[in-house]
Amino acid sequence: MREVTMKKAILFKSASDDYVKAFTDCNYEVIFVEPLQFKYINTEELKEKLQQKYDGLILTSPRAIEAVSKCWDPSKFVSWNARKTYTVGDVSRQKITLMLGLEALGATSGNAENLAKLICNENPKSSKFLFPCGNLRSETLPNTLESAELSVDAVVAYETVENENLQQELVELNESEEEPYCLVFFSPSGCEYVHRRLKTFSNKLSSIPHFAIGNSTAHKIENFGVDIAGVAARPKPDSVVEAVQNYFTALTEGR
Structure with a gap:
């Protein structure tokens, strides 16, 4: 054969x-x-932000999810169960459920541009979102949301290096x-x-x-x-x- x-x-x-x-x-x-290699930074700032009042959380990369998990305290962040969490891709959706215990929306959106449109369609103007991200993030999502009068609080939670x-x-x-x-x-x-x-x-x-x-x-x-x-x-x-x-x-x- x-x-x-x-x-x-x-x-x-x-x-x-x-x-x-x-x-x-x-x-x-x-x-x-x-x-790539990743270095997690601004952990204390992110933890403080997670205790503030936002309408939702946007996690567009596995590294961002991991950054949040490093300062995640389920007993302190119970309020996030009632807020919206958005992501891209089914792998990230599963990772959010496994590491943070949250159900994420937008997994089938395909990319940041489509996710941004989904968020704009589902939320009223003046809604405020926490956006943990990397130092090399694309500006597509925050620019789209801000042009629709939604507020985005971006926190650089990790650095990408070679x-x-x-x-x-x-x-x-x-x-x-x-x-x-x-x-x-x-x-x-x-x-x-x-x-x-x-x-x-x-x-x-x-x-x-x-x-x-x-x-x-x-x-x-x-x-x-x-x-x-x-x-x-x-x-x-x-x-x-x-x-x-x-x-x-x-x-x-x-x-």
Whole structure:
């Protein structure tokens, strides 16, 4: 029986069983490379803010959820059970329930822009939201809310920096005898750190098809002069794999 060779997909994110299964089911070997490291800051300020009166809480990244969990006290924050919590993606929704005991809205919105529209539609003007975020946050959500006369209190709860092992991991991938089939990026900052490092040495990785988890990440990749092979319709494993499969199917049929 002929052995099936698995194609190698490089995912620039932390390891995830869901992504391993989705890619493995489609005959891809998954290699995770985490381009980012996170440092949690302003914990006391965030804890103080959580004790104040807001109409809702906005958590658009797993790191923001983790930052809140570090100062979360269920006995002091019971009032949050009656307030609205918003997020993007089912993984984040589950994380909020597990770590904070809250039910989150907006998980199926797909991206920050759609989430902002949802929040504007569901809340009256002058509503005030607490927005724990990172130092590299996009201004799309707060700008959209503020233009609709909703108030956003942003607290920088974590800093994003480059993973100290990124250069070494990229060099090892580049020297691998088996060339990767595709590269998948999951954040604008991750894309920036990876391409900044790739510019420091001659490599074959820059010419391999690039895929993005969403439009913001895709635009960042294009800013580096690299064409986008595909963008996931939703920030979910099956949607990412679908984007990859669609590209290579079209490529094969076009030969």
